[in-house]
Amino acid sequence: MLGLMQRRELLISSIIVHAARHHGAGEVVSRRENGALVRTTYAEVELRARKLMGILAELGVKFGDRVATLAMNSDRHLELYYAISGMGAVCHTINPRLSMDDIGYILGHAEDGLLFVDPGFLPLAVGAAAKAPGVVRAIVVLGEEAEIKPGPPPPGVRLHAYETLLAQANIAPDWPVFDENTASGLCYTSGTTGRPKGVLYSHRSSLLHAFAVALPDVVGLRATSRVLPVVPMFHVNAWGLPYAAPMTGATLLMPGRQLDPVAVLHLINVERADVAVGVPTVWNALLAHMRATGERFDTLKRVMSGGAALPRALVEGFAELGVHAFQGWGMTETSPVVTLNAPKPATADQSGAVALDHACKQGRALFGADVRVLGGDGEVPWDGRTPGEVSCAGHWIASGYFRHESEILSRDGWLPTGDVGVIDANGYLKLTDRGKDLIKSGGEWISSIELENIAVSHPDVAEAAAIAVPDDKWGERPLVIVVPRTGKTPDPEAIRAWFAGRVAKYAMPDRVAIAEELPHGATGKVLKTELRRLYLAPTE
Template identity: 40%
Template sequence: MDSTMQNWPLTITAILRHACGANGDRTVTTATGHGGYRTSTYREIGEQAARLAHALRGFGITGDERVGTFMWNNAEHLAAYLALPAMGAVLHTLNIRLSPEQIAYIANEAQDRVIVADASLVPQLAPVLPLLEAVHTVIVSGDGDLSALSGVTVVRYDDVLAAQPAQFDWPDIDENSAAAMCYTSGTTGNPKGVVYCHRSSYLHSLSTCTANALDVGAGDVVLPIVPMFHANAWGLPYAALMAGADLVMPDRFLDGVSLIELIESQRPTVAGAVPTIWNDVMHCLEKAPGHDISSLRLVACGGSAVPVSLMRTFQERYDVYIQQAWGMTETSPLATVAKPLPGVSEERHWAMRATAGRAMCGVEVRIVDDTGTPMPADGKAVGELEVRGPWITGSYYRGRDAEKFDTGWLRTGDVGCIDEDGYVTLTDRAKDVIKSGGEWISSVELENLLIAHPAVLEAAVVGVPDERWQERPLAVVVLHENATASPAELREFLADKVVRWWLPERWTFIDQVPRTSVGKYDKKTIRARHADGAYEVITI
């Protein structure tokens, strides 16, 4: 029996029409620095998107060609988020924090034809341009000297758009066609491309707005701090547009002081960023008390494990609720959200919030052993996490690493367990798990416990070679300014929290933990520096 429902495509175009029509008066506010802001309505962003689409047609973007963006989180980037997929092209957000060689690799594999860039990023883009094979035009938004850009056509965003009509005849789009591309951060080998379709982005946005996820609604003001080049800012821009929420964009002003000023001034209610951002905000608040950031009713936090101590501090001191979520570039990215069940004890409440969360409706999760055999969700069995669902990628662009998908599930490379209520606890990345004497040690758990020590600002734990046990943990610690703590003191702090054989014997104190382009601890670099003798290691 056939249904009687209309076969209406789920597309970015539908989000654009809804946002700029029914919610046309909602606003997008972009930080300009030194307490300044500029504001546009959704309707004006829609007109800007139409002008950009006309301009790109003139530069030869007539089909599903890829257009790169090299931009901060701002109104112009949002216009590109709408224009490119809706006109039938493919939005390719380029990670500005990668090396020129990595950016060139990504842009060349994707065959980007045009790049839309912020003027403030011209010095970073200039050394990349000579390495690009297919880019023929760069459109630059904002003021600044463009003389460093050579070998391609370079035009000003405002000049080009001013000559174009404010309406565009958006074509009918197949919901399964490509809408956007993101690349993994490339911590192991070259970055790999993930291609989102219109349908997957629409469903991901819809699910993000639900109460069991981030509960984004028309009464919210959404602050995407996570970069728009990092898994499409976790889907927050599209979710806000779909819900009719106002948007606040931080542009390049991502330090703790600037973010606190923005939150106090613009009063966002929902925000999203990695733990290191909130750690920075917390320390700025401690140094200069008296600020009010309580407009934030919900902070989505992920990218790496969120310490319970950080969540407790924000809730108890600043009345801000941090909710952990988990995902990857490959999962669009939200896949699980750590929203605790109602009516549980306080201890169970915090235990649930400390996990990676439960799968969002539409996503299925399981753990498997080394042979790929599913393991029980009993909170005890530990294995590799696998996921599947309508916004989970089924392959990498050009078929890279096809073995990660050969069972119909995505092998995530994350190791952990799933309890009877469906909460996923991740103990490590498969490549980072410490195997000592045949037993696993969770570097993530050790890191979270160490960060709870009042003298510790940051802590990373990696496995290093050991003659007797094959591998043992090395604790890499950053202390607060003017704070002191010895390895013996920190080891004693851990002693009643983990089994004895987990306790690190090797300790080193550094000024800053190296990070990847998306803000995660760069454990590959830490291990390499240790192997090269760059760290002074204290053994106790």
């Protein structure tokens, strides 16, 4: 027997409809590229998003089409989030920190007919579109006509100003209704070897993830909250905050491109933020600035960190300023939040070194997702000591990659993450290593294989290996070790300069070391464990 309950599809558009109806005066505060703060409301965002649906249709967007964005956090980007998915198309957020080659590949692979860009990213967008000829029909600059910089677009690509299009648009009478399992968003990983892979979210998965993120033991949003997502909207949907904040009526504070400590602190204090969310790199820089200047937070109470392990020093530093710093864990394939470090009765009374050690764990699973650690004989004991491969499953966990035939799930439907970790008796996950030799710097993944391939393309290099070295600011930075070709004497700085333009700036190695040979195992593979022993060993 079925229950006698109404059936409503779990659609992303229902969030902004609710926000406009019940939190219509709720604010979205955005910093423009010129530094000016502009204000709008959820009622206005919903109205403009309905206008935008009509514009998208006029520009040829159909149900299921992918529409790309190359933009930072703003009210205009928020309008795109709702209009694109709301009409049944797919909002494809692209990381502007990727190389132009990768962005061009992503545009072509996703077949993005339209590309919406912040004014400052227009040259990048034009160059990337040229690398995907015949794919992008139009580029829309998120601003006024005056913000379109002169210069011809690629052949066959039209340029539009966002505000001009909106001024001429009619308001769509209502939001369409369709299956909640329809694709809503697309985000390509930057952390896998080889080309980026697309993770395709659904309306249902995104809504369920937003419900979980808003819970008290996660971000803990209320209608009176004022939340600053420093994490960009191209990073796994800003961890669900563009959905969770309107869902609860919380004020959204959008920082735009100004993510330096002075700008972030100004926005926090002037706009009375009580919670902020971002990667450790941002919080490290902010904490260093406040220590140097003696400034204080006026209203900030909580900082959520993710994208890389939360250092113990950050927890201590923010505590000294009266702010609780905590971390969550996940990945692009997990929407992203799977675990969050919030107290249980068994851990709530911890103090001192015990509490700090506990704060450095990735946390416990949210309802709607689950995590496990597997060893050779199945799931390992929850003893905080026995390591294994971390995998996860749940309502917002990917089952495959977009237009990619390989299977990514285990036979019983769990997603292996490539991470190694332990789980303690209270269910808290702690990552101890990575199964792959990826480097994570400032929340961005860097492929060691990509760095190695570029290094060996240099005419003076015979062999190369890339490893991660600890860094106080970025968490990790890449070190590239090269073996010269016979008769060659490569200069380390010249090798380092070889990477410029071949990888994103954040992936440039900080240092290149020259070695006579690399250690190899029996199968011919480079022994990176030995390289770490040699190059990361403490010096006397």
